Structure formats: structure tokens, C-alpha cells
Amino acid sequence: MRCLEIKRQMESDDIAVVNELLVAAARADGRRPLSDHLYLDLVNGGHNGFAALVAWEPGHDHPVAYAQVSRGNDSYAFELVVHPHHRYEMATIGPELIESAIDVIAYDGGGHVNWWVFEPTMAHRTLATDAGMHADRTLFQMRRPLPADFDVTVETRDFRPGTDDESWLSVNNRAFADHGEQGDWTLDTFCQRRGEDWFDPTGFRVHERDGRMAAFCWTKVHEPVDPGSERVGEIYVIAVDPDFRGLGLGKQLTLAGLEHLAGQGITTALLYVDADNAAAVTMYERLGFTVSATNAAFVTDVAPSSIPVPDTRGAC
Numbered sequence: 001m002r003c004l005e006i007k008r009q010m011e012s013d014d015i016a017v018v019n020e021l022l023v024a025a026a027r028a029d030g031r032r033p034l035s036d037h038l039y040l041d042l043v044n045g046g047h048n049g050f051a052a053l054v055a056w057e058p059g060h061d062h063p064v065a066y067a068q069v070s071r072g073n074d075s076y077a078f079e080l081v082v083h084p085h086h087r088y089e090m091a092t093i094g095p096e097l098i099e100s101a102i103d104v105i106a107y108d109g110g111g112h113v114n115w116w117v118f119e120p121t122m123a124h125r126t127l128a129t130d131a132g133m134h135a136d137r138t139l140f141q142m143r144r145p146l147p148a149d150f151d152v153t154v155e156t157r158d159f160r161p162g163t164d165d166e167s168w169l170s171v172n173n174r175a176f177a178d179h180g181e182q183g184d185w186t187l188d189t190f191c192q193r194r195g196e197d198w199f200d201p202t203g204f205r206v207h208e209r210d211g212r213m214a215a216f217c218w219t220k221v222h223e224p225v226d227p228g229s230e231r232v233g234e235i236y237v238i239a240v241d242p243d244f245r246g247l248g249l250g251k252q253l254t255l256a257g258l259e260h261l262a263g264q265g266i267t268t269a270l271l272y273v274d275a276d277n278a279a280a281v282t283m284y285e286r287l288g289f290t291v292s293a294t295n296a297a298f299v300t301d302v303a304p305s306s307i308p309v310p311d312t313r314g315a316c
Contacts, residue, residue, distance in 0.1 A: 064089070131298075142271055214243075
């Protein structure tokens, strides 16, 4: 019988155990299994609205599955990772973790929930339907080879940590005012990202006009998940201040980011874009990007509950 531990804070030993599962999943899938904001919440021990759900089975010295709830600006994000050796049990592990995650959210006051799934299968769709969730957003991962055969016609400079933080925060939050994940960032949120090992201010291209930050392209280099894979460069966040839209800066800053990545010896670039953002998808297609994978968000609204959630479920 499975044991499910529910933790509101993670100590270093807890994080190490979960990381072993995440590494096993990354090697099997060729990609990291948690999105950035959930992973950062995990390795920083968990913030308000955090819950880690770690599933164990007798006879195994590693978790068989991990699920995480993290509170965002106006909703909860939920993600689920099953150990590669136990994915045949998804039909039973999945419902247990989803039900427990929803119970945690209900006790925390309820709210809107997004379950993000990479390349959803019929099994994921069945799990979502059984949990009362429905498909809401689709996110394209788009890729292209580097270098890109386009000219950069605007000047950019390196980001200046500590000096540009507030200006960047203003542009980001104005540009993404209606975006669930990227909008309404705080300085703490940004500084947490800036403190990651992969952060490189030279890969954070800034364009100024009239003495103001008008647009930026923040890139990220993904190191190989195993010795046989390649480094991949990502257009991590790109935005134009609303006051400077209509000038073609989105295209130019994308090209500036690609130019930087190619200069680092990167031969493949990727980015993520909402599938229903037709203008952005079209622009990226004209720059040589094609859809390589699809993420889907299954959503539901959870009513509040006064029933407390125990620290463990099952025979722990």
C-alpha cells in the first residue's frame, strides 16, 4: 500500500530526495519535469501556499511519485511527476495525488487551479476529467536551429543587476498585466530568478529609447540533462513596454537574443508561446520557429473546505 507524505515546508534532506526523482524523470524524458517557478519554490523550501506530496511504496528506497502545489498571483499551479519505473501505475497513483492536492487547496481556502502537463496523453485527459478538470490553455514549445539568418537592427546592451531591477520590473508587469504566471512579479520574485546559477546578464538583452527601458529579451541556457544531449538556448522572457509597441521591437529583441545564444555556441533555440496568441505564433514562424511540443493546462475551481489535511495518508 502506498504512503503519501504531505509537507508544507521542505528541509534540505527532503529536497535531495525529491531531486533524485526529478533527475530520473529528466533523464527518461530528456527535459526537466517541473516548471521554473515550481522548482524554485521547491528548492527554496516552499513559500506560502506550498505543498509537496511525496508518494512511497514498500520495498522501494525512492519516491514513486511527486506532486507539488504552489500558489501563484491569482491561482494555484499543480504539477505531477511519476518515477519512470512506476509509470505503469499512473492510473492509480495519479488520482491519489490529484485528490490530495485538491484537498490541500480546499483547506487553504480554495481557488482556481492549473494542472500543467507536457505533451498530454489520453491518460492525462482521463485523469483530468475524472478530477473535474477541463482543458483551458495550450502552450506551444517552438524551436529553430541557430544561427538565425536575420539582421539585428536595434542596439541592445547587457542587463545591469541591481541598477536595472526596478525598471525591468515595471516593464515586465506592464507588458504582462493580464498574464497569470509572468504578470505581477515582485522584486523578491525577480531576485530569486536572478540568483539562479544559469542567470547571465550578458544574455539579458535590453533596448532603450528616450532614456527608458523599452524592451528586453531574457535568455536562458539549458545545460544537458545527460551526457548525450546538447545545450539548448531559450528565449526565456521577452517583452515590449506598452508605450513602445508597434515599432517591431518584439521581432528585433528576439533576434538579439538568438544572436547572443548563437555566440555561445548554441545550435538550437526554443521558446514558449500561448497557442491562441496568433500574432506571436505567426511572428515566430516567420523567424523560422516551428512547433516541437505542446503543454496543456487542465483547470478547475476548488471550493473552500474546513476539513484539515493530515501529514500522511496510507500506511506510512
